[in-house]
Amino acid sequence: MSGTRVLVLNSGSSSVKYQLLDMSDSSRLAVGLVERIGEQSSRLRHTPLATEKGAGESREWTGPIADHDAALKAVAEELAKDGLGLDSPELAAIGHRVVHGGKHFTEPTVIDDAVLAEIERLIPVAPLHNPANLTGIRTAQALRPDLPQVAVFDTAFHTTMPEPAARYAIDVRTADEHRIRRYGFHGTSHAYVSRATAKLLGKAPEEVNVIVLHLGNGASASAVRGGRCVDTSMGLTPLEGLVMGTRSGDTDPAVIFHLARVGGMSIDEIDTLLNKKSGLIGLCGDNDMREIRRRIDEGDEQAKLAFDIYIHRLKKYIGAYYAVLGRVDAVAFTAGVGENAAPVREAAVAGLETLGLAVDAGLNAVRSDEPRLISPADARVKVAVVPTDEELEIATQTYALVARYRNAAPPRGN
Numbered sequence: 540m541s542g543t544r545v546l547v548l549n550s551g552s553s554s555v556k557y558q559l560l561d562m563s564d565s566s567r568l569a570v571g572l573v574e575r576i577g578e579q580s581s582r583l584r585h586t587p588l589a590t591e592k593g594a595g596e597s598r599e600w601t602g603p604i605a606d607h608d609a610a611l612k613a614v615a616e617e618l619a620k621d622g623l624g625l626d627s628p629e630l631a632a633i634g635h636r637v638v639h640g641g642k643h644f645t646e647p648t649v650i651d652d653a654v655l656a657e658i659e660r661l662i663p664v665a666p667l668h669n670p671a672n673l674t675g676i677r678t679a680q681a682l683r684p685d686l687p688q689v690a691v692f693d694t695a696f697h698t699t700m701p702e703p704a705a706r707y708a709i710d711v712r713t714a715d716e717h718r719i720r721r722y723g724f725h726g727t728s729h730a731y732v733s734r735a736t737a738k739l740l741g742k743a744p745e746e747v748n749v750i751v752l753h754l755g756n757g758a759s760a761s762a763v764r765g766g767r768c769v770d771t772s773m774g775l776t777p778l779e780g781l782v783m784g785t786r787s788g789d790t791d792p793a794v795i796f797h798l799a800r801v802g803g804m805s806i807d808e809i810d811t812l813l814n815k816k817s818g819l820i821g822l823c824g825d826n827d828m829r830e831i832r833r834r835i836d837e838g839d840e841q842a843k844l845a846f847d848i849y850i851h852r853l854k855k856y857i858g859a860y861y862a863v864l865g866r867v868d869a870v871a872f873t874a875g876v877g878e879n880a881a882p883v884r885e886a887a888v889a890g891l892e893t894l895g896l897a898v899d900a901g902l903n904a905v906r907s908d909e910p911r912l913i914s915p916a917d918a919r920v921k922v923a924v925v926p927t928d929e930e931l932e933i934a935t936q937t938y939a940l941v942a943r944y945r946n947a948a949p950p951r952g953n
């Protein structure tokens with residue numbers, strides 16, 4: 540390996556977030572996002588942060604981008620305009636967020652044909668995410684066949700979950716035959732944020748127990764004891780757990796039988812209903828917390844009920860993970876909602892004073908990109924806002940993996 544740059548691709552079902560980083564100092568050279576892939580009005584926003592000419596203006600482009608292959612090629616073109624093209628000898632590796640790694644992948648992994656086949660085999664349990672991840676990998680391989688491509692799995696951090704937390708109480712043979720268990724997702728974020736929270740408390744990760752609340756469009760909670768995940772709210776797929784932007788989270792599984800038998804819906808229709816038309820959008824027609832807060836301020840009852848359902852579920856998970864951990868040092872809020880929505884943080888811990896949890900209204904109102912405490916100074920359990928950085932974490936893990944090969948034979952894509 541010669542270069543020190545890593546390109547990180549975080550491919551979602553209809554978007555790609557990307558960052559080019561220089562790992563000699565973990566600085567970001569360029570960042571961007573392609574949204575609404577597959578629609579007529581796809582949007583690419585690219586921001587060069589450190590080129591030979593310094594930081595540049597953000598560039599935006601709107602038009603049809605058919606799929607993740609076209610999206611990544613458009614990203615490569617934007618990078619090339621800034622002299623940061625994928626053909627650069629400075630590029631050491633490309634790191635990919637892969638959402639479902641099953642039980643098999645516990646570590647970042649150099650991608651070869653066998654790894655690709657396993658990611659493909661897992662599509663049925665991550666139908667929104669793994670296909671996009673695969674396309675991102677294949678396109679990146681085609682653009683730079685000589686470079687190591689590394690997969691960093693959302694599930695990896697959760698593979699430490701003990702069996703009582705990871706197993707569903709269903710027939711053991713059936714579960715094992717179909718590999719049905721709780722895998723958990725957003726692990727890169729839970730790992731990063733739990734470590735950053737320990738740092739904020741001035742402690743080592745091994746010394747602290749943290750409840751991490753990753754509240755983005757997808758949302759999950761995790762219980763982290765001494766740096767290891769012991770429980771998390773997402774399960775076989777990213778549908779279980781908290782109320783999300785478009786996903787229901789926990790429901791009685793019999794809702795599905797009922798909708799099929801009595802409602803006459805097909806399995807695919809129910810899948811779409813629970814994954815894409817439920818959660819906040821199903822409850823009130825909006826999945827963006829900013830819009831929901833605006834409607835609540837205008838006295839909208841439907842938005843208020845959606846918010847209250849969201850908070851009720853969140854509070855239940857805080858209580859559950861308090862019980863799982865026994866001792867909690869901190870509760871950390873992260874991702875789009877967790878980092879920005881002060882009313883969500885306030886409501887989630889309201890009334891939990893007997894558990895030692897409280898939020899200081901003044902501190903909670905402060906806007907900042909830095910990790911910070913928002914609990915009163917004398918709080919027994921600290922409440923923190925800790926911005927996540929999945930891309931930096933993926934770049935760090937990717938670079939560490941390829942650096943291990945520095946004096947050995949370099950890892951190859953294929």
Ligand SMILES: Nc1ncnc2c1ncn2[C@@H]1O[C@H](COP(=O)(O)OP(=O)(O)O)[C@@H](O)[C@H]1O
Pocket residue numbers: 754755756757784826827828829874875876879880
């Ligand atoms: N200023 C804000 N106030 C409240 N909520 C916000 C704010 N900014 C973003 N959000 C919420 O964050 C969500 C996106 O979170 P993010 O972590 O980027 O999600 P994802 O990675 O799943 O796309 C938005 O849908 C919105 O609900």
Ligand SMILES: CC(=O)OP(=O)(O)O
Pocket residue numbers: 551638668693724725755756757758777
């Ligand atoms: C796993 C998952 O839910 O990811 P995202 O939040 O990116 O949709």
Ligand SMILES: [Mg+2]
Pocket residue numbers: 755756757874
């Ligand atoms: Mg996210």
